Amino acid sequence: MSTPVGRRGILFGGAAIGAGALVTACTGNTPAGTAATSPPAAPAPAGDNDKPGEKVVIGFSAPAADHGWIAAIAKNAESAAKQYSDVEFKPVEPTNDINAQISAVESLIAAKVNALVILPNDGQQLNQVARQAADAGIPVINLDRVFPDKLSYRTWIGGDNYGMGVAAGHYIGKTLKDKGVSNPVILEIQGIATLPLTQDRSKGFEDALKTYGFSVTAKQDAQFTVESGTKVASNLLQAHKKVDAIWNHDDDQGVGVLAAIKEAGRNEFFMVGGAGSANAMREIQSGSGVLQATVTYSPTMASSAIKLARLIAQGKGMSDLVENGVPQSITLASETVTKDNVDKYLPLGFES
Known part of the structure; x- marks a missing residue:
């Protein structure tokens, strides 16, 4: 998929596993718009997993914001990272150039970050550099556009x-x-x-x-x-x-x-x-x-990806699950927003 189209995809707050619930329990596609101005996708909930722990550095790479959804992806990731005193957020320059994104991810590997959140311009073309990170012992949280090689990422999260x-x-x-x-x-x-x-x-x-x-x-x-x-x-x-x-x-x-x-x-x-x-x-x-x-198909998934990266880097699991580790794959549910429930979802909307 050489065309940088994402998306898209699901409202985590109302999904099967909500963005807010994700940490206590542990949302291809669009152009033209202004940067998202909505508040952080979900406040950090109170819970043992949210108590300050080992300091971790989370690298982040995504396409440049050529439309509202992608702009919200970057904003939501940064907002989620700021909720934790034990997280150092290390984003690289967003780009729609495949080679530039590969180089940016390589710089994060060289910096030996504790975890990497990557929304690739093209999963196929960035698969090799993601695999390099995984092979270097850096867990990769693959956001939305999936890498074809499952050995290239620790966890995938995206829309349905x-x-x-x-x-x-x-x-x-x-x-x-x-x-x-x-x-x-x-x-x-x-x-x-x-x-x-x-x-x-x-x-x-x-x-x-x-x-x-x-x-x-x-x-x-x-x-x-x-x-x-x-x-x-x-x-x-x-x-x-x-x-x-x-x-x-x-x-x-x-x-x-x-x-x-x-x-x-x-x-x-x-x-x-x-x-x-x-x-x-x-x-x-x-x-x-x-x-x-x-x-x-909400960009709140970026907030959840940061939360997952923190848990994985700190060796934690999702506390409402029996298993000790974060799941390998999380597909968000597609919610239907109507006049009857729009007030609930509007705070998580992104600006087109």
């Missing part, structure tokens, strides 16, 4: 792309069934169609809709950009004079999608977003437009 599609499909399917709609026109606006994460989202959406006897009428990818979101949504609306529901995979590109809908003056349908941006949640909260829900 298939689950996003399932959540969106169930919300749309149930809503249409409850309205008594038959043979609905359902449109799907993807991110980048060739990416596995996008394909997983589409498959989950398709599978969930099937349980209601529905299917996608038309879909088109919008490249995770605001500009393409506007263009694709405009084209789809022109091609379909009546629409019942739209699922847009990504709230950052959704800024453009909503602009096109407003420009077209269309409101006969409802829409579901993806990722859980703050601006999407505020739109849902207002109840003034077509956006009724969003399914999460």
Whole structure:
């Protein structure tokens, strides 16, 4: 996956293992936006695992913030590290250049950090340097875009792309069934169609809709950009004079999608977003437009990755689990945010 697309993915606060609960118990994709201004994803909870322990240095590397979700990844990681007096946070310059990120990670290996949190621009291309860190005895916490070699990381944490599609499909399917709609026109606006994460989202959406006897009428990818979101949504609306529901995979590109809908003056349908941006949640909260829900793939996962790195570096496990060590893989649940629960999720939203 040479295109730096992330994401995305899940609201840890409301996930199966919440960001806040993670330490007591021990959230591919979007462009164009401003830096996240939301508060830290989750306050450090009180508990034995949170008492100051052995001082650890945690290295951090991620892509440059070319959109809201990635900007929030870096902010959340830094905020989580600041919650602990026994953590020294050592970030390297964010970059969207593969070779530059490899060099940056190599500098952290040379500095002999106690743990490394890496969100790679491309898991395949950074696999070797992550393996170098692991072989040097530095535990790697692989964030979101997975390294193909499991020997290259100690723990992976990321979102559930298939689950996003399932959540969106169930919300749309149930809503249409409850309205008594038959043979609905359902449109799907993807991110980048060739990416596995996008394909997983589409498959989950398709599978969930099937349980209601529905299917996608038309879909088109919008490249995770605001500009393409506007263009694709405009084209789809022109091609379909009546629409019942739209699922847009990504709230950052959704800024453009909503602009096109407003420009077209269309409101006969409802829409579901993806990722859980703050601006999407505020739109849902207002109840003034077509956006009724969003399914999460939250950058709060970066906060949790830092917490996991600290536990692993200090030789601790997740205290609500029986096992002594942190799990090898944690997949966050995709939550459905609606007007009924948006107040709970809004503090964890990121700015597009």
